[in-house]
Amino acid sequence: MxxxxxxxxxxxxxxxxxxxxxxxxxxxxxxxxxxxxxxxxLTDLVLWLEFHDLxxxxxxxxAEPGLPCDIPNLSEGDNGDILIxxxxxxxxxxxxxxxxxxxxxxxTAGQAVLHVNNTKHVQVITASVARCAxxxxxxAAWWPSEENSAYIAFQEAGARAPNLFRVSLPAxxxxxxGVTIIAAPSIKDIQTRYQDWFQFQKSGxxxxxxxxxxxxxxxxxxxxxxxxxxxxxxxxADRVLVEATEQSRxxxxx
Amino acid sequence: MSAFAxxxxxxxxVDTVMDLNRLGTLYPYPLSFMRCLVRQIxxxxxxxxxxxxxxxxxxxxxxxxxxxxxxxxxxFVVFSHYLDPDSRSDRVIAEAWDMTxxxxxxxxxxxxxxxxxxxxxxxxxxxxxxxxxxxxxxxxSARNFSYVVECLSRGEQPDLDVIAKVGYIxxxxxVYGSGKFGMADWEKVCWRYPDLASPFMAEMLVCFLIRQFxxxxxxxxxxxxxxxxxxxxxxxxKRYVGIGNATGLGxxxxxITHPRLIxxxxxxxxxxxxxxxxxxxxxxLFYEFLATAQKAVQHLSEIDTDNEDQNTLNATARNQMSSLxxxxxxTQPENWQTILxxxxxxxxxxxxxxxxxxxLEVFREDIYDLQSELGTKExxxxxxxxxxxxxxxxxxxxxxxALAEDYSGKSCLDTFWYRSEEKQEPxxxxxxxxxxxxxxxxxxxxxxxxxxxxxxSKDNDRRSVAEFVFDHxxxxxxxxxxxxxxxSQCGEIRANxxxxxVLPIQLLRCKLSFFGVGKFDPRSKLWVRNxxxxxxxxxxDIGAPxxxxxxxxxxxxx
Numbered sequence: 036m037x038x039x040x041x042x043x044x045x046x047x048x049x050x051x052x053x054x055x056x057x058x059x060x061x062x063x064x065x066x067x068x069x070x071x072x073x074x075x076x077l078t079d080l081v082l083w084l085e086f087h088d089l090x091x092x093x094x095x096x097x098a099e100p101g102l103p104c105d106i107p108n109l110s111e112g113d114n115g116d117i118l119i120x121x122x123x124x125x126x127x128x129x130x131x132x133x134x135x136x137x138x139x140x141x142x143t144a145g146q147a148v149l150h151v152n153n154t155k156h157v158q159v160i161t162a163s164v165a166r167c168a169x170x171x172x173x174x175a176a177w178w179p180s181e182e183n184s185a186y187i188a189f190q191e192a193g194a195r196a197p198n199l200f201r202v203s204l205p206a207x208x209x210x211x212x213g214v215t216i217i218a219a220p221s222i223k224d225i226q227t228r229y230q231d232w233f234q235f236q237k238s239g240x241x242x243x244x245x246x247x248x249x250x251x252x253x254x255x256x257x258x259x260x261x262x263x264x265x266x267x268x269x270x271x272a273d274r275v276l277v278e279a280t281e282q283s284r285x286x287x288x289x
Numbered sequence: 290m291s292a293f294a295x296x297x298x299x300x301x302x303v304d305t306v307m308d309l310n311r312l313g314t315l316y317p318y319p320l321s322f323m324r325c326l327v328r329q330i331x332x333x334x335x336x337x338x339x340x341x342x343x344x345x346x347x348x349x350x351x352x353x354x355x356x357x358x359x360x361x362x363x364x365f366v367v368f369s370h371y372l373d374p375d376s377r378s379d380r381v382i383a384e385a386w387d388m389t390x391x392x393x394x395x396x397x398x399x400x401x402x403x404x405x406x407x408x409x410x411x412x413x414x415x416x417x418x419x420x421x422x423x424x425x426x427x428x429x430s431a432r433n434f435s436y437v438v439e440c441l442s443r444g445e446q447p448d449l450d451v452i453a454k455v456g457y458i459x460x461x462x463x464v465y466g467s468g469k470f471g472m473a474d475w476e477k478v479c480w481r482y483p484d485l486a487s488p489f490m491a492e493m494l495v496c497f498l499i500r501q502f503x504x505x506x507x508x509x510x511x512x513x514x515x516x517x518x519x520x521x522x523x524x525x526x527k528r529y530v531g532i533g534n535a536t537g538l539g540x541x542x543x544x545i546t547h548p549r550l551i552x553x554x555x556x557x558x559x560x561x562x563x564x565x566x567x568x569x570x571x572x573x574l575f576y577e578f579l580a581t582a583q584k585a586v587q588h589l590s591e592i593d594t595d596n597e598d599q600n601t602l603n604a605t606a607r608n609q610m611s612s613l614x615x616x617x618x619x620t621q622p623e624n625w626q627t628i629l630x631x632x633x634x635x636x637x638x639x640x641x642x643x644x645x646x647x648x649l650e651v652f653r654e655d656i657y658d659l660q661s662e663l664g665t666k667e668x669x670x671x672x673x674x675x676x677x678x679x680x681x682x683x684x685x686x687x688x689x690x691a692l693a694e695d696y697s698g699k700s701c702l703d704t705f706w707y708r709s710e711e712k713q714e715p716x717x718x719x720x721x722x723x724x725x726x727x728x729x730x731x732x733x734x735x736x737x738x739x740x741x742x743x744x745x746s747k748d749n750d751r752r753s754v755a756e757f758v759f760d761h762x763x764x765x766x767x768x769x770x771x772x773x774x775x776x777s778q779c780g781e782i783r784a785n786x787x788x789x790x791v792l793p794i795q796l797l798r799c800k801l802s803f804f805g806v807g808k809f810d811p812r813s814k815l816w817v818r819n820x821x822x823x824x825x826x827x828x829x830d831i832g833a834p835x836x837x838x839x840x841x842x843x844x845x846x847x
Binding site for chain 2: 052
């Protein structure tokens, strides 16, 4: 490591403040994408997933070797749904801009549906559900899990955190692929159109108050991470640093 | 008419107040953070008590000050070290200092103190716990410390001419907060320590406490050296001693990366000014204005820097202020607006802003309530449903200054800002001469706005912003920033920070004025020495009557 992220107390792990983790991730994304990308939004996305127990950092580490990937293909279905082919890339990269399309369409047309196929890390969509809610829209999303099951996330407009369930998929849904998200004025509007998904047997739930408590704990005591993960993040973040030379020292006022 | 436009009718136009050439001449005013802190210390239930002072004869060791705000308790833990004079450096890349310290909440157990002892002196290379709020270090002024100790140890007070030349005994070289090195996040400070939840309140408190420690350390070492002959520094001179500060490029990006906050600070200042201008000009207030102006002239005449440009600026402001005082005395203007019109016609930016600060001093009690509005939530939402034609119109209205700039000249984009591998220190490079521009920081907002506008202009007007950013994700940040700042009161700082002739020192001075810093002593166009808390009360003054009139500090009569 050539940057500043080397410090004491590193034998068993390192505890970072949330601002530190945020800054480190921002620099990591900046190192990957360059300075003019919206890496603040990507950082917020990863942190949101991490604090909601949705493996934000794990997804980041998993996705990083392929970043930045091509811009996905965008098209419109016959029924007006937004269709995105992720070209096999990580949904982490284009989740934010996909959600922009969803929110834009829902705000102008009253309701919008987005289907994303051929992509990795589909659980990232949960963050889009929350973003819709903070934009004044209700949203629901579902995506397949293993063994004929799927996840459903939904959130009413203005609610603080999404509800997340695991459901068992009945016959006829085995080959369900990709991820779907719907944004509408209220959850009732979505339930009316997609009632099947809300009637499947639920097998697990993460209460929203648990999610908030987890965040407060990180805020109070910091965020503990392994030395290996920390070094890996530092490695990416260090890409934004420029080698020091005598000439560069003059550029600091020497 | 937008809220922004209606506000601009009442305040000075935004192209006036957000011009960096003007922002780089701002003076502190009663809502500057240092002033807010001192009012809080002097006006509330605060107590600052020295709990530990275990120093050797040379002043090396540990000290702890307990700060009781009435709502919470904090410890300021100081480590005073021997420092080889050859290692003394103001630069962020320094690795040793005369003193290091932290401000922390929570109990100070022996185990925790040992952990702080192990880490605080390491500064950026150490880790502290999440109840620490600020981490800092300071160096002695080589000129003043030895001289003052020598005088006091002989039983004499130091010559004020020598003190006035520098104005401080210790100089901070970094004050870290907001969660760095494991410390409490700003969000946690707001949640757990609301008495420190104003912008930079904890950082200002730490500087105030370093000043206190520097004064007590000086007395201590003088006694160790002179024994019974030694005398303490007189209280009047102590109040005249501030805490020095060296600020470099590290502070500059903050102003660009926190545009909503900066816009808000400037809007509050303009709101205060607008409020003041409506006030009646009574004979008593007119006299107070003249007296404060006279004090400002004296203050300027006592500043002695090695920087010729700054000396010229100070001399000009001093002369123009003197002319203003004579004119006002002779013409007896009927209202404050007349004075500002005279100043706008006859004086430089520096003098104009000085007069604004003086007016705000005269009416300080009428603007204190605005202090609670200095903070703001920095959220920058994209409006994805906006059409490109609407976005184009927005840019043409609120970023006209960026579109008007000519970026085609050879030198217009020659500067790039980057982080060095040496402690991530922000530095400036010449694009045409130095490597590293591919890693530049995004600080040229005007140019980014122009590039984005050009791209939008080639697209279909009826497309939405969402469709555009899906194809051009690199434009997403600048678009949501422009959409957000268009709704703010003052918008962006108006300057091309990529120009070869950019003056980063203007950014530094702008921010430092909001801190309350005075006596600017530029060492180059990239960093500045200055003085904080000069003229402010001491901890021994807590509980005594307080008038909040320590602006424009001048030499005491001793």
